[in-house]
Amino acid sequence: NPVLVNESVVFSINFMLFWGILFSRTFLNTQKYDRLMDWPLRILQWTAALSALSSFVLPYTLALNTSVASSVLFVFVIFFAAMRRLYHGYRPARFFLFAWTTLLIAILVLSLKQYGWLPYTFITNYSLQFGSAMEVLLLSVALGDRIKDIELEKKKAQSYAYRSMQKAHLIKDEFLYHTSMELREPIEGIVGMSEGLFELASKGQGRVGTIEQLRDGLSVISSTGTIVSGLVNDILDFYRIKNGEIFLNRASIAPDSVASVVLDLCRPWAQARGIELQIDIPESVSPIYADEIRLRQILLNLVNNGIKFTLEGHVRISAINLDRFVEFTISDTGRGIPGDALEDIFFLFERPQLAAGRKSGKGLGLTITRKLIELHGGLIRAESSDQGTNMIFTIPVSESPAPPLRARSRPERQLDLVGLAESAAGSHTIVVADNDTINLKAQERRLIQAGYNVITVGNSAALQEIMATGSPDLLIIDLYLSGQNGYEICRQLRNIYSLYELPIILVGRAGSADELKAAIENGANDYLSRPVDRIELLSRVRMLLELKESILEKEKLLSIEKELDVARSIMDRLLPANLQLPDGFSGHTLYLPAGSIGGDIYDFYTGPEWFHLLIADVTGHGVPAALFASMVKIAHTVALGQGHTTADRILWTIHETIRNHLGEHFVTAGYLRINAMNRVLQYSRAGHLPLMVMRRSTQELLELNPGGRLLGLVDDLRLETQEMQLLSGDRIFCFTDGIYETLTEDGLHLGDHELRDLIMETSESPVNLAQDRFEARLAELTSVPGQIEDDRTLIMIDVN
Incomplete structure (x- = not known):
């Protein structure tokens, strides 16, 4: 072809x-x-x-x-x-x-x-x-x-890779060498002082001043050990930052409060060197948005650096507002830094060639400080002259006010906390399981001094033998215990003991969020990372033991359980079985009573033109709350019988009916009226939560938030009513504070953020499936530690 x-x-x-x-x-x-x-x-x-x-x-x-x-x-x-x-x-x-x-x-x-x-x-x-x-x-x-x-x-x-590898080996060797040199001096001091104290304790019995000498020597050992621990923590922090494993827990902070605490911590060393510490932060300086612990670490590094290189004079922390930042300056009267070194002092640890020949450290603290400041979104620089050095860095301003100043952490306050732990110890028995003999002895000594009975074991087999003879009051287990790790031991023990019957504290090394999460998921009550602070250890032990005792007293609460059964019976009779809506509307109710039965109540009435819905929450629990809830329902019936035509007048009538019968109790209430023909919505509230309307046609979440005071508390309610024209596809949400204040896994209230996300997420789902999603999420959160005990009521109405 x-x-x-x-x-x-x-x-x-x-x-x-x-x-x-x-x-x-x-x-x-x-x-x-x-x-x-x-x-x-x-x-x-x-x-x-x-x-x-x-x-x-x-x-x-x-x-x-x-x-x-x-x-x-x-x-x-x-x-x-x-x-x-x-x-x-x-x-x-x-x-x-x-x-x-x-x-x-x-x-x-x-x-x-x-x-x-x-x-x-x-x-x-x-x-x-x-x-x-x-x-x-x-x-x-x-x-x-x-x-x-x-x-x-x-x-x-x-060839390049080989040279890079050789360079990396050189850097590693230099890092190990310098780190060993940094650690050798304080460790030699600890060893020497320990030998001297041992000899003093052996030969100095009966001598005048022996106790004082022992106390002074132990104080030096403790301080030197803190220096070593700080250096190790700095190294760990550097690599955590480098690997992206440090996350900031930011909040609104007053700069002067953190600076004051830092100066208090540095004052003993400064006084020993004859250095004056000063603070110059006016009240006009804005709150900052920062991680308080990391900000304290930044300031400690810079202030300690200033004290270290200042022979006489002062070290000062000052701060001023600078656009959307607060600029901190840590100034000292030391010998200053050569001008050609100013650009490199914050990179010495990452670039060892810059640190060659330095006799006082290799810049680890300043490198960590720079990285922490950059994580906050700020910058750091240095200025220097013969009269001293200024370390200047910025932290973003917070958009919300800082909380009231907290009490400063002083040694006297720490002693008080220890005393409280000692007074609460009683005759509790604690088992400590750890591979490391030094850590084991240290934890044993701390707990014995606090008044606890302590049993120590060095491996999982010995722990199993102890557990076979009886149950202690609390376990402290090294995560990397020989024989079995802490996770495996926790899982085995949780098959026998509940969380409150045998509290378990796991002690790990990383201090990461993953280890904490894994510890909780495998059955531990708490998690501590090394080095374990004495105050923190005693506080956690005391808290868990008190919690255990509180839960074990449940046998004493049988009478209250009977009362709750009566309250449940009352609430079952009060709440409508089904939500009956006018034509063109559909809806569902979700009512999850608390274990102690709160005072949530809802009631509805469908008239010729208007649909009425009352949702209320009475303070209190048990039978009193149930009785007051029945009183509110009766008052609602009375108000409807009087023919009031606005939501605020109905709430006012309920208030007038019950105000003299509530005693010290009060009621929050929201009242919703819908004209089925014109699709007009009216909402009034008395101290209740706003009404939310999901406008699915535009994916907007609208709020009706009229003013109004609590029922039964004051005479002038100042009630207001707001109206809205409903559109097809709108979904109305009425709920009580039990829904809003439910704690999430992050420790936040559900209403702070996630509630809106759930509403948006379920906007395209039928109302019954949306209700199932809310119910499932609330069920997931029931086991969150510290969860509130309150009724949870949610009513959803769709405009068809």
Whole structure:
């Protein structure tokens, strides 16, 4: 078929053109090294593909002209691209150019012979074959040259990697050397002081002043141990920041409160060196948005650095407002920093070559300080002269006010906490399981001094033997205990003991959120990370033991349980069985009573024109709350019987009916009226939560928040009513504070953020499925520690 033959010719031209362009792009590697030329070649390649596919559809002349034009354009573009790559040092491009030039010359000779411009000879007749052979040969050489080029690049990369590895080894060795030097001095001091104290305790019995000497020596050991612990913590913090494992727990903070605490902590060392500590933070300085613990660490590092390099004079913390930041300045009267070193002092630990020759540390504290400030969104710089140094950094301003100042953490206050723990110890027995003998003895001594009976074991087998003889009051287990890790032990014990029957504290090393989460998920009551602070340990132990005792007293609460049964019976009779809505509306109610039965109540009435809905919450629990709830329902019936036509008048009538019968109790209430025909909504509230309306047509969440005071508490309720025109698809949400104040896993109220997310998430779901989603989420949160004990009521109404 001649037509098919013609179309096949066009198809073949485009097919070869497609693969030729692909080969050229790959060989020249334009995608990586010459993006400017890669795009034209990519366009030509896909044009060839489209032309090949359309060659059987388009007219032969048009398809052929398009193919020839693409081929000619390709020749010019590929020559230009090859010359650019050769110009930029890509050696294989020269053979690539020779190959294409040879082929083009062969094609030119053949064309001139066909037109009679060259004689018919053996060379001219077979010029295309000669040219193709030379092209293949030159392209083979070009490929070999490219392979050689790739091997050279590979060798360069391997050489660079080897040098980098050697450099990393040198940095690691230098880091280990300097860290060992930093640790050796305080550890030698601890060893020397311990030997001296041991000799003093052995030979100094009866000597005057022996106790004072022992106390002073132990104080030095404790202080030196704190320095060592601080250095180790700094190293861990550096690598946690480097690996993105530190997360900021930000809040609104008053700068002067944190600065005052830092100066209190640094004052003993400063006084010993004769350095005065000063603070200059005016009341006009704005609250900052920061992690209080990390901000304290930043200031401690900078103030301690100032004390360290100041022989006499003072170290001052000052702060001023600077646009949307607060600028802190830690100034000292030390010897200053050389000008050529100011740019590098915050990078010394990351760049060991900068720290060469330093005698006082390797800049770890300043490196951590810089990274923590950058995590907060601030910057740090240094200014210095012969009169001293200024360390200046910024922290973002908070948009909300700071909380009231808290009491400063002083040693006397810490002693009071220890005393409370000691007084609460009683005769409780605690088992401590740890591989490390030193840690085991340290924890044993702390707990014994607090008045607890302590049993120590060094492995999981010994722990199992202890548990076989009886149940202690509390377990403290090393997460990496030999034999079985802490997670496995927790899981086994939870098959026998509940969380309150046997509290367990796991002690880990990382202090990460993952370890904490895993500890809780595997059955631990609490988690501590090393080094374990004495005050924190005693406080956690005391809290868990008190919680255990409180829960074990449940046998004494049987009478209250009987009362709750009566309250439940009353509430079952008060609450409507089904929500009856007018035509054009559908809805569901979700009522989850608390264990102690709160005072949530809802009631509705469907009239000729208006649908009425009351939702209320009476203070108190048990039978009194149930009785007051029944009183509210009766008052609602009275108000409806009087024919009031606005929501605020109905709430006022309920208030007038019950005000003299509530005693010290009060009621929050919301009242909703809907005109089914006009689809007009009225809402009034007396200290109740706002009404939410999900406008699904625009994905907006609207609120009705009229003013109004609590029922039964004051005479002037100042009730207001707000109206809204309802649209098809709107969904109305009425709920009590038990829903809003439900705690999430993050310790936040559900209403702070997640409630709105749930409303938006379920906006496209039918109302019954939306209710199921809310109920499932509330069920998930029932086991959150510290969860509130309150009824939860949610009413959803859809405008069909």
